[in-house]
Amino acid sequence: MGRSPCCAKEGLNRGAWTAHEDKVLTQYIKLHGEGRWRNLPKKAGLKRCGKSCRLRWLNYLRPDIKRGNISPDEEELIIRLHKLLGNRWSLIAGRLPGRTDNEIKNYWNTNLGKKVHDQQQQRSASNLKHHKNGEPNSKKAKSMDMASPSSLVYRTKAAKCTQVFINPQPHKVLLGHDHQHCTEETNTVLMFDDKPAAMDDDHINRTLSFSSFSNINADQENSTSDFLVDFDINEISIASLLNSDFPEINRDYLNHNNSDTITSHFVDETAQFFSEEML
DNA sequence: AAATTGACCAACCGCTTTCCC
DNA sequence: GGGGAAAGCGGTTGGTCAATT
Numbered sequence: 148m149g150r151s152p153c154c155a156k157e158g159l160n161r162g163a164w165t166a167h168e169d170k171v172l173t174q175y176i177k178l179h180g181e182g183r184w185r186n187l188p189k190k191a192g193l194k195r196c197g198k199s200c201r202l203r204w205l206n207y208l209r210p211d212i213k214r215g216n217i218s219p220d221e222e223e224l225i226i227r228l229h230k231l232l233g234n235r236w237s238l239i240a241g242r243l244p245g246r247t248d249n250e251i252k253n254y255w256n257t258n259l260g261k262k263v264h265d266q267q268q269q270r271s272a273s274n275l276k277h278h279k280n281g282e283p284n285s286k287k288a289k290s291m292d293m294a295s296p297s298s299l300v301y302r303t304k305a306a307k308c309t310q311v312f313i314n315p316q317p318h319k320v321l322l323g324h325d326h327q328h329c330t331e332e333t334n335t336v337l338m339f340d341d342k343p344a345a346m347d348d349d350h351i352n353r354t355l356s357f358s359s360f361s362n363i364n365a366d367q368e369n370s371t372s373d374f375l376v377d378f379d380i381n382e383i384s385i386a387s388l389l390n391s392d393f394p395e396i397n398r399d400y401l402n403h404n405n406s407d408t409i410t411s412h413f414v415d416e417t418a419q420f421f422s423e424e425m426l
Numbered sequence: 427a428a429a430t431t432g433a434c435c436a437a438c439c440g441c442t443t444t445c446c447c
Numbered sequence: 448g449g450g451g452a453a454a455g456c457g458g459t460t461g462g463t464c465a466a467t468t
Contacts, residue, residue, distance in 0.1 A: 254435095
């Protein structure tokens with residue numbers, strides 16, 4: 148039993164593609180279009196596996212492909228998308244016109260992964276320093292950890308947000324992921340039944356109008372007190388919230404502004420946002 | 427100049443998902 | 448609804464090349 152191989156392995160070329168093969172494949176696809184990859188090599192006269200043809204076309208030969216020189220904007224977008232989506236390279240690539248999942252994956256593995264990891268280490272080191280300086284921040288440190296890419300990744304197929312419960316108690320935000328993603332100090336519960344609505348294309352696209360929002364992350368350590376001032380609540384999704392260390396900012400903000408007025412204002416805003424966006 | 431190391435990236439592999447009968 | 452084929456996806460491998468020793 149078992150699956151039949153996608154193509155017979157005997158007599159097929161492997162390894163790097165030659166210019167001639169590229170030309171043949173490109174011409175064939177121009178004439179006949181994409182698809183039917185299994186039969187394509189035979190029809191095109193290529194000694195290649197259909198899978199290999201598909202990959203070569205998608206990752207290299209497509210006319211709309213941008214190659215190299217990933218801009219700082221793209222880089223930031225990749226980082227934020229990765230924080231949001233995890234290793235869903237195809238989804239990430241889908242948000243970067245002209246970029247392929249393979250290219251982004253490679254770029255991540257060779258550049259960004261290390262970079263992000265270093266940043267996290269710096270962050271946790273500075274947190275440790277804060278803690279040693281006497282700040283009772285064990286919960287904060289823990290929640291920072293929760294905000295690491297791996298912990299805030301939401302599988303797109305995992306859960307669908309269907310209900311939101313806002314508990315009016317201040318500075319606790321709880322995200323229910325697949326009925327369970329909760330921090331220990333959270334009160335706002337998002338209920339998902341299959342996958343987060345926030346993760347669908349529409350929401351991700353809105354999340355990715357990130358330029359106005361992304362500064363929050365970059366500057367949050369210094370500017371949490373301005374958070375609500377700059378915060379355009381209609382522009383973001385829950386994905387943005389997750390992506391922006393929202394719970395952390397929320398907590399910082401409220402800790403720094405121990406005021407019932409602010410708290411109730413904030414909770415009202417949050418409830419309004421959730422009710423509009425999520426329900 | 428030769429050997430070694432590491433970064434980069436194209437391509438492969440195997441598994442999962444989707445489609446179609 | 449079940450099963451097989453096709454397509455898609457993400458992890459891994461391996462070749463190439465530049466930098467370093």
